[in-house]
Amino acid sequence: MGIGSGKGKAILFGEHFVVYGFPALAAGISSETVAKVMRRRSSGWVLLDNRPAMPGYKEQKSDEQNVSIENILRYCNIDVSRTGFKVELGGNLVCASGIGASAASSVAIARALNDEYSLGLNDKQINEAAYEGERGYHGTPSGIDNTASTYGGLVWFTRDLKGGPPKFEALKLKRPVHMVIASTGLTASTKEVVGDVKRKKDEDPDWFKELSSEYDELVHEGRDALIQLDLAKVGNLMNRNHELLQEMTVSCRELDSLVEIARKSGASGAKMTGTGRGGNMIALASDEKTMKKIAAALERAKAAGVWTTTFGL
Numbered sequence: 572m573g574i575g576s577g578k579g580k581a582i583l584f585g586e587h588f589v590v591y592g593f594p595a596l597a598a599g600i601s602s603e604t605v606a607k608v609m610r611r612r613s614s615g616w617v618l619l620d621n622r623p624a625m626p627g628y629k630e631q632k633s634d635e636q637n638v639s640i641e642n643i644l645r646y647c648n649i650d651v652s653r654t655g656f657k658v659e660l661g662g663n664l665v666c667a668s669g670i671g672a673s674a675a676s677s678v679a680i681a682r683a684l685n686d687e688y689s690l691g692l693n694d695k696q697i698n699e700a701a702y703e704g705e706r707g708y709h710g711t712p713s714g715i716d717n718t719a720s721t722y723g724g725l726v727w728f729t730r731d732l733k734g735g736p737p738k739f740e741a742l743k744l745k746r747p748v749h750m751v752i753a754s755t756g757l758t759a760s761t762k763e764v765v766g767d768v769k770r771k772k773d774e775d776p777d778w779f780k781e782l783s784s785e786y787d788e789l790v791h792e793g794r795d796a797l798i799q800l801d802l803a804k805v806g807n808l809m810n811r812n813h814e815l816l817q818e819m820t821v822s823c824r825e826l827d828s829l830v831e832i833a834r835k836s837g838a839s840g841a842k843m844t845g846t847g848r849g850g851n852m853i854a855l856a857s858d859e860k861t862m863k864k865i866a867a868a869l870e871r872a873k874a875a876g877v878w879t880t881t882f883g884l
């Protein structure tokens with residue numbers, strides 16, 4: 572049996588902008604997806620998906636997940652025409668839009684195949700295999716999700732628009748920072764949302780240019796503020812990043828409402844994270860006590876899921 576895991580992630584700054592070559596900052600979270608691969612005598616592969624998930628998530632993503640697994644197999648050069656395998660997914664990452672569940676599953680599967688078939692892939696190649704897996708979910712992934720999932724930690728990521736390898740840098744903070752993640756319970760199609768943003772950008776390039784030039788300044792300020800642990804400033808910049816995403820039309824009423832609750836209960840800042848139009852929001856907390864207060868307020872408001880975590884080390 573081969574085994575492998577991939578971490579969930581939260582994008583602190585830059586979802587959607589990252590697709591167009593702007594830098595983004597993502598934090599790997601401690602929850603992860605675990606894959607186990609067992610060979611079998613018959614051809615082809617079968618999937619047993621035991622991951623905890625928001626209702627409807629797995630059903631909605633199932634066709635894309637099949638394409639994703641085929642893409643990973645192609646990258647790994649594994650031929651299942653005579654004998655194949657069973658892959659079992661589990662772990663403690665609750666699958667929802669925005670948490671990097673598709674990337675975590677791609678990384679976990681690539682690692683489990685690497686283990687079972689003794690492929691000798693290093694992390695760079697696992698990340699490439701998982702990128703191919705991510706392409707099953709939407710045609711033009713920036714690569715930030717699979718990179719954060721492969722390496723964990725805090726990742727400063729820039730896509731190469733010419734198709735070359737992305738640039739990424741691992742950032743370390745002097746102490747871990749507290750964060751709350753809350754789910755709307757709604758599953759979005761990354762393909763559709765990314766496609767809508769592209770249409771809007773193509774229709775009005777000046778609008779997108781203005782939006783992204785403000786974002787570009789914001790993300791650099793955000794990186795510096797985070798390194799200095801100036802959480803009040805990071806929070807303000809997250810709030811502004813959320814407004815830019817609202818203008819991009821990728822937020823939604825449910826996300827805005829969770830963001831509002833988090834801010835009112837003491838968050839330094841809050842924003843949607845990931846694809847949007849459902850999925851998750853993140854809130855930054857100055858300390859553990861505030862984090863618990865924010866989480867309790869979101870629970871009282873009946874968010875579909877609430878998790879607390881730290882990032883930065």
Ligand code: MEV
Pocket residue numbers: 585586587588589590669671711712713714715716761765845846
């Ligand atoms: C999804 O987690 C992040 C997006 O920016 C898409 C991508 O980067 O591929 C929306």
